[in-house]
Amino acid sequence: MTSSASTFEHGSPSATTTRLSVDLGALAENWRKMRDLSGSARCGAAVKANAYGTGADRVAPRLAREGCRDFFVADANEAAALRPLLPDARIYVLNGVFEGSFAQTLAHDLIPIINSPEQAAFWCANADGRAYALHIDTGMNRMGLTPEEAAAHSQGSAPPPCLVMSHFACADDPDHPLNQEQIKLFDSIRPCFSGIEASLANSGGIFLGSAPHHDLTRPGIALYGGDPVSDVPNRMRTVVTAQTRVLVIRNAKAGQTVSYGAAHTLTRDSRIAVCGVGYADGFHRNGSGAGVPLRSAVPQGAFGAINGTRIPVIGKITMDLTMFDVTDLPDGAVNAGDWVELLGPTVSLEQAATAAGTISYELLTSLGQRHARSYVD
Ligand SMILES: *Cc1c(COP(=O)(O)O)cnc(C)c1O
DSSP states (O other): OOTTOEEEOSSOTTTOSEEEEEEHHHHHHHHHHHHHHTTTSEEOEEOHHHHHTTOHHHHHHHHHHHTOOEEEESSHHHHHHHGGGOTTSEEEETTOOOGGGHHHHHHTTOEEEEOSHHHHHHHHHHSTTOOOEEEBOSSOSSSSBOHHHHHHHHHSSSOOOSEEEOOOSSTTSTTOHHHHHHHHHHHHHGGGGTTSEEEOOOHHHHTTOSTTTTTEEOOOGGGGTOOSSTTSOOOSOOOEEEEEEEEEEEEEOTTOEESGGGOEEOSSOEEEEEESOOGGGTOOGGGOSSSSTHHHHSOOOOEEEETTEEEEBOSOOOSSOEEEEOTTSOTTSSOTTOEEEEESSSSOHHHHHHHTTSOHHHHHHTOOSOSEEEEEO
16 A cells, blocks of 8 residues: 555545544554563454454554554454454454354354353363463453462363463553552463463553563554553554534524524524534534533533634534534634544544543444545555
């Protein structure tokens, strides 16, 4: 692919009122940063949930080109879709294996991450010694064998796993005591699996220093431009930018109301940019300027930007349309047909997520299907 080439995946770029661009070069740079921070550990990639909404079919091969060989997805269907694009990679299935996914797992040469004694018994009875990974729960009470169950597994007749792993509950908070407890507990169980590769760190875990790096790291959010640590200046490059088209500029009088429920009353004569994006596109209704419960707790609603100047959402975000207050912009500075930034250099992923009462992960994975998508590299 030539540098700065841009290809539209679906949707006519001229007809759309909302568009997304994914910067594969920035993604690759983020991966190299995670790789370098991982020291001597191999750096993998979490590409579950369609690579956090960015498009696994484009993202995974791009990371493979950078040298990534270990990919993590949630289920066997996600893995099966990636296998033709990643013929030589190890593809791990985080949700493990069960009767209904067994055939897929074998057919696509997937590595199930065994999450319970039942999954272990099922795999070892049926898989003819094929490779599997073993998840050990060290404090999250979500997936994985307890340390006691893992120790028992290691002493039983089952063939050994190719990888043992665990997952942090609080890696977004480097000072949380559970991080060090999980590192210690994981290290205490590893002698049961001597000579077997180990993996603990997600994006946040990679930033905790070398103790949890072991043999393989599993970054996700950092690759897609989210800083994995809460409340710090973002250290990753922006990967996803989103924009919406101004459809109509309208003038309204002080005292009139805007959008559903008449929840926002104008305090001055106002100029309003009506834009073609809404909650169906993942521009969450909780980001409304007024009229949703979140606004009583967090007064500031979501905002967009025009040429680096922030413009606030006013009234409720609707399914397909959102209103922005552009009264403070100079006359003629914004016109029908202009593009408003929703995510990008002025509106960070974290700010957009906070305004909507959620986190970067949920914001990315809830981006809708209507955007015209393009990929640049
Ligand atoms: C999603 C996930 C990751 C990646 O986590 P990030 O916080 O996005 O880096 C790693 N490991 C497991 C088990 C996961 O579920």
